[in-house]
Amino acid sequence: MVSHSLHTILVACFLATAALTHQTQINTTCSENSTRLHLSDPPYENYFYSDCHSSSHVVITSPLSTSNLRVIGPRLLIAWPAGNSGIVSFFNAENGQNGTLSIKLENSTSTGETLDPIYIPRRSHYTGSKDWDPIVGVSGYINFNSSAVLTVPILGSIRTIRDFTEGPSIVYPAVQEAVRFSQEEHGRVSLSRTWFDNVTTASLQFTPINGSNAVEMRNGANTTLLFGKGTYQFNASFNYPQLDQLSPQEVLNNASQSLIEQNPDPTISLSFLSYTDKLLAGTWRFLTYFGRDSMISLLLLQPILSAGPNSSIEAVLSAVLERVNRTDGSVCHEEVIGDYATWLNLQKHVSSTAPGCDYKMVDTDLLLPVVLRSYLVDTEVGRNRSEAFLNTTASFLVSNAGLTYAELAQFTAQKIMNITAAFAAPCGQTKENLIHLKDGEVVGQWRDSEVGIGGGRIPYDVNTAMVPAALRAIAALSRAGLFPEHTEWDETATRYADVWEDETLGFFEVRVEREEALELVRNYVNESSFPGPVNTSSITSDVRFYGLALDGTSNQSLVRIMNTDDCYRLFLLNPTNQSQLTSFLDQAAEHILQPFPIGLSNPVGLFIANPAYGGNPIYAKSFTREAYHGIVVWSWQLAMMAEGVARQLERCSEPEVPDFCTNTPLHTKVLSAYNHLWDLIDNNQAQLSSEVWSWKYQDEDFHVEPLGAFGATESDVRQLWSLTFLAVRRKQF
Incomplete structure (x- = not known):
């Protein structure tokens, strides 16, 4: 922390120096060329810039005539990976008429580029001993x-911006009261805010050009800025x-370098999310470490990623x-860094910039042994590399100082062995011994929205796929000598895995007789006003599937939502219980092939949820095309499903051939499902790199529609685990 007087001087120096950039771009040449990318996803225009100094993502939001103007308005957003930081400015039309204001970026008349870098080297902007x-x-x-009015600016943390845009639009007073407005020469206005660390300052300046009116600052209960029609440099x-x-x-890796030229958009996007100490989940909303996202991405992308020291793996x-x-071996779900971390520390009456972690998920722990x-x-x-890598000493969290990666890995493995022992014990196969969400939490796995698993407490994917996969991984790591203090884990973890793999599916099985299924689908179509073909023929x-979770809302002992989470078991496991494997593959292939609302298939992809067989109106109301985990398509689920089905088909070429391979009708059905899935993937190439998308029914057909068109939760234009089709390719069987 710095003193108040010095802090005042630093802010003044920062603004004075930053203001120079509207006249002269101060830059130090990088040894490599800069990287630029423009991604259009109306009403969002996304611009990326990276060089050896920094990385930036700029989003311009300009509503369309079809946009929901209650949730989508003109907006300039800048997101930075460093510190998960950002700035956003929300604009309204001065005339107060929603939908009349349109904004866009223009190319620089001097450089011809849409974005240019700002870089002012160390020590040149401050005096004193600190190496700023x-x-x-x-x-x-x-x-x-x-004419436009800047109504709400937020400077500091992407997490703060995310809370504002996806929550009730409430700003944190401590953040907003620190924003300083300054009217300057040449009609320019500057906004700045010093972070809670009293060192970092974020700044945004607007300068009129080409004869545009000066920016007018209006003071009142909240300061606003008035812009005339025209162009302004920011x-x-x-x-x-x-x-x-x-x-x-x-x-x-070396074998995959050709992808850079063949697929420039996804490889540039992957690079934008990749750094020497972590890979980031997505941009702009999740521009930081997320454990689950990183590890699932690694599993799907591993064939093309660099390995060894300083590698992406x-x-x-x-x-x-x-x-x-x-303390308990839990794996971090989301890190808390930068300005948001300092703010949270202050809420605990601790003056510290130390990062923190969110440990509420139950699935993330289980992925660590697998990767x-x-x-x-x-x-x-x-x-x-195993010995050198595992002997690395941790340094990110103060609480882990002095511990090696080997010790930290063992903490997690020990936790998994502890929490899975009861179910694996003789006569222990009860619902109570399955993995539950943590007390007080309403989320715990990848469907981490409020209604993602229908209010369930015992998730399907975690118990039937991720637990046995983690146990088999622990056994393999033990056999390799990586847990020398627990050589018994080879045998014990294998035994546990056998029980979890074979005995958990039955808890989640849903079987609906044909006549009841017909009635449920008709009722759902009426309740939801589903506009497309019903296909009840x-x-x-009978309809069979595995529900999302146990102990759901409205006293539902089993959340009867057909879903794509079969992909975890297909991808992570090679079951040897032949009758169970045959039955599982049959129903999984059926759902891929059958059109929604009978199955999961739709021209825009595979819907991750089908509530038609729920038997309760709450499902039709909760799992909608507007919901983050509703009747929508997630790219990474398409990738894992495709790769999972491929892995099962590949077993037909192994020495020990599963029974389904010689069951000609079933093998044909699974192969048909695989090819149908890839036809859907190929027909939706345009959005595969984005996080999630929804749909609309128009002119008697389904069309892709951004999820953000319906509500405040918008999709990231690029998501790490949505870039996995760089490695996941169609195979010929």
Whole structure:
């Protein structure tokens, strides 16, 4: 922390120096070329800029004539990976008429680019002994088609911005009261806010150009800015330690370098989310470490990722291990860093910038042994690196200082062995001994919205797939000698895995007789006003599937939602219970092939949820095309489902052939499901790299529609685990 007087001087110096950038771009040449990318996802226009100094994502939101104007308005947003930081400005038309204001970025008349970098080196902007971080950011030109008012600016943390945009639009007074407005020469106005660390300052300036009116500052209960019709240069910058980005060449292994030229958009996007100490979940909303996202992405992308020291694979593994909770072995779901971390610390009356972690999930722990095995045991590079890698000493969390990665990995493995023992014990196969969400939490796995698993407490994917996969991984790691203090885990974890793999599916099985299924689907169509074809003629027998969870809302002992989470079991396990495997594959293939609302298939992809067989109106109301985990499509679920079905089909070429391979009708059905799924994937290439998308029914057909078109929860234009189709490819069987 710095003194108040010095802090005042620093802010003044910051603004004075940053203001120079509207006249002269101060930059130090990078040894490599900068990277730029423009992604159009109306009403959102996304612009990326990266160089050796910093990375920025700029989002311009300009509503369409079809946009929901209650939730979508003109907006300029700048997101920075460093510190999960950002700035957002919300605009209204001065005339007060929603839908009349349109904004866009224009190219610079001097450089011809949409975005240009801001870089002011260390020490050149402050005096004193401290080696201050450089000022970095981006500059661009924003055009208004009519007079506009900047109503709400937020400067500091992406998490703060996310809370505002997806919550009840409430700003934190401590954040907003620190925003300083300054009217300057040439009609320019500056906004700045010093973070809670009293060191970092985020700044945003607007300068009129090409004869546009001066920016007018209006003071009242809240300060607002008035812009005339025309173009204004904006400079967005901050001084905070930057991350060391991995270039596309560094992210990919040698055998996959050709992807850079073949697939420039996803490889540039992957690079934007990849850094030497972690991979980020997505942009703009999740521009930081998320454990589950990182590990699922690693499992799907591993064939093309770089391995060894300073590689993308080890960046994922080290990030997860660094954040393990040493007290109980829990794996961090989401890190809390930057300004938001300091603010949370202050709520606890602690003056500290130390990062924190969210440990509320129950699935993230189970993925850690799986990814460790996939690298340290299953690959030659990993086996050669295992000793050096696991002897690395943790440094990210103060509480883990002095611990090695091997010790942290063992904490998690020990936790998994402890929590799975009761169910694996003789006569222990009861609902009570399954894995539940943590007390007081309403989420705990990837469907982590309020109604994601129908209020359930015992998730299907965790218990039937992730637990046995984690146990088999622990056994493999033990056999490889990576848990020398627990050599017994080879046998014990294998025994536990056998029980969990064979005995959990029955708890989640749903069987609906044909006549009841027909009635349920008709009722659902009426309750939901589903506009498309109903296809009830496709229901020719009883309907079987595995529900999302146990102990759901409205006294539902089993959440009867058909879903895509079968992909976990297909991808992570190679079951040997032949009758169970045959039955499981039959129903999984059926759901891929059958059109919604009978199954999960739709021209826009596979819906991750089908509430038609729920038997309760609450499901039709909760699982909708507007819901984050409703009747929508998630890219990574398509990828894992495709790769999972492929892995099962590949077993038909192994020495021990599963029974379904010689069951010609079933094998044909599974193969048909695989090819149908890939036809859907190929027909939706345009949105595969985005996080999630919804649909509309128009002109007697289904069309892709951004999820953000319906509500406040918008989809990330690029999500780490949605880039996995770089590695997941269609196979010929």
